[in-house]
Amino acid sequence: MVLFKLICAVFITFFINIAQAQVPADEVLKSANGFVNFPSSITKMRMQVVRKGKVESEYLMNVKKLDSERMRIEFSLPIREKGRRILRVGGKMWMFLPDLGKPIVISARQSFLGSSFSNGDLLRTDLVLDYSASLLREEMLSGVAVQVLELKAKSVDVAYDRVLLWVDKTNKRPIRQEFFTLSGKRIKVMTLSSPLSFGKTTANSIMKVESDLNKDEYTVLTIVELSVNQKLPAALFQKDSFDR
């Protein structure tokens, strides 16, 4: 009986320790998520694809986000992309081309218009929903004290199996992400910088993605405008509403 109580005590202590270890990581992730995930928002974004230091292509788009599951992107520039729309509902994505006049289903892992971003990078921005976090280590990054979180995908729908996230220890702002495949190979690095206040919301206004597969290229995503607490009808985030 004494042995049984001892075993129970060890197990209880073990699980309490695990729980205590997990809570901070989840809380850090939740705080960091607040800098990149904005429900009920409309964001005007510019995307530049840079090769050998020269901007090769540039896009201007309106990103409408209802919640963590529903997002719609509408392109306004360049002119040949005007009218192109992309919709995400849960793990599914569709693209609407005005010349085609109907939605076509697309994969989250596909490259986003030839950039270093995948469709999933832009359309799945809720890290809390997609990943479970654990605190890997603490270190200094460019003179800033950071916590490094290891994020593991909760489902196979998520574009990356494993993500490392560097978070500013003082304000919990995410400043760097590294993305890994199922085989453990790192494929891209995202640097988040230039925090700006848009009303009461602070966001990293510049996101730079460098692909390990192509060192000559990188993609910069800049937030031009961000409006939160927008009234967005749920019906707008439905593929049958695409042509309206």
Added chain:
Amino acid sequence: MICFRNFLILLSLTTLTSVAASAEDVAFEYRGYVESVFNSYAVNSDSKANPGNRLGLAADDSSLIIDFSFAAENGPFRLFVETYARASDEFQDQTAKPFQQYLSMTNEDQDWFFRVGKVVPNWGVGQIWNPVRALSNEGRKDLIFPNRAIEGVWLTQAQHILDAESSITFLYFPMLGDTSDAGVALRYSSALDEFDYAISAYGNSSGTRRAGLEMSWLLGPASVVSELTFSDFSEAEFIDSDGSLSARGNDQSVSFLLGSSVALPQELQLTVEYFHNSDGFSKKEFDTFTNFLPANLSLYNALGNGKDSFYAGLSRRFIKNASTLGFSTFYNVQSDVSLLRIYADTQLTDQLGASLAISRYLEPCCRSSVNLYNSTVDARLRWNF
């Protein structure tokens, strides 16, 4: 100043393309299109107008085509007009007709949507063919733009968004003179996990009954699409490619589509589709259509009645100027006609884009009655005003 300069460019290019298109005895047939896309103008917080939603001028060997569209919105109401005017026979014959024009309305939650007017019902999941869209007459084909390839039909539409993945749409087609039948259509669209589907039914006063099924899903890196339609033409008349009417009799038919699109490494995109229609397609119809077939992919909808047709397209996207280079081929089994097409699309500035397509029809050997152009060249400029 910039607007004036753009206007001069528009005028010059249109003149040039008209001159090029009217040249006779050339191995290539040229078609040119210059289009401006205007930004919408906000009247106030509730209203906006897009006075020149799109203004396009096109020219082929003997005609000039003018596209104009206009949109205005006030709260939940939207008015959209798209007009197509054409001067043909060396500009002696001039026609103008609306391609699409409708008034739409939605409620605050946008889950109810009503539309009255001349509309193209964009049903279906295939990129090249859509057997389920054959709800009514497909009208005359536009020569340049794929999404304007099909003239709208007069209808009243009511659509209700049920939830994030389901919707139901009802269409009513009024009887207009002697050339059309009154009809109704119903479509329910939904999803089973990763599997999207829609079922539809159509019937008209001439006895035509049609049932359709659309499906699309992801299979690894590939998206797969399929459409299946059962038709009972009964006493129904249908519109021939030359615009005349003929009776189908009581024959029943089935048509289906199977296609896939897959993203490959190096920004390559491969799209394949196979379309079967047991109604077949007469040689006259086919020749008439191919005579008017422009070098633009989706216009192969015009060949939608071909009994067995294949399509394969491979395109590559380039970072430089957001450009695309593509190659595609089309083959119709019954006519033994194939078509090869190379096209390029690029962004000259962020406000100005250009595309060029070269198509070559390959006719079966030794056939004397074909009426196909050897090759066509389509050029298109589009910019933001």
